[in-house]
Amino acid sequence: MxxxxxxxxxxxxxxxxxxxxxxxxxxxxxxxxxxxxSVAALFHDLGLVNHFHTQTKLFEVDGAAAAREFLEGHGIR
Structure with a gap:
């Protein structure tokens, strides 16, 4: 199911x-x-790529920020 x-x-x-x-x-x-x-797993390593990577945070935090931005953009909190 x-x-x-x-x-x-x-x-x-x-x-x-x-x-x-x-x-x-x-x-x-x-x-x-x-x-x-499962969508969360897609964003986990996104902080490793230049577009989402910051110099001040761990890559996991950058990936989480990208996920949050994506979800908020789709009306999901």
Whole structure:
């Protein structure tokens, strides 16, 4: 069964389901929902590229800033 969280369709494969089941055993609902929104993974390393990289922050923070800007631009908070 395909799951949708915050408007994002979560991949539905055997490995994705097994990973989700394992993680869900340990994380609370809020943390789990954050973890399974796959779009976040797309932005994780974005701070490594020149367009998004800053000299003052870690690349993960730059990637998070890009994700926040993207989500806010799409009306998602």
């Amino acid at each position: 395909t799951q949708v969280i915050a408007g994002v369709k979560i991949p539905d494969s055997t490995s994705a389901r097994e990973a989700a089941e394992l993680v869900h055993q340990y994380e609370n609902e809020m943390l789990f929902n954050r973890s399974v929104v």
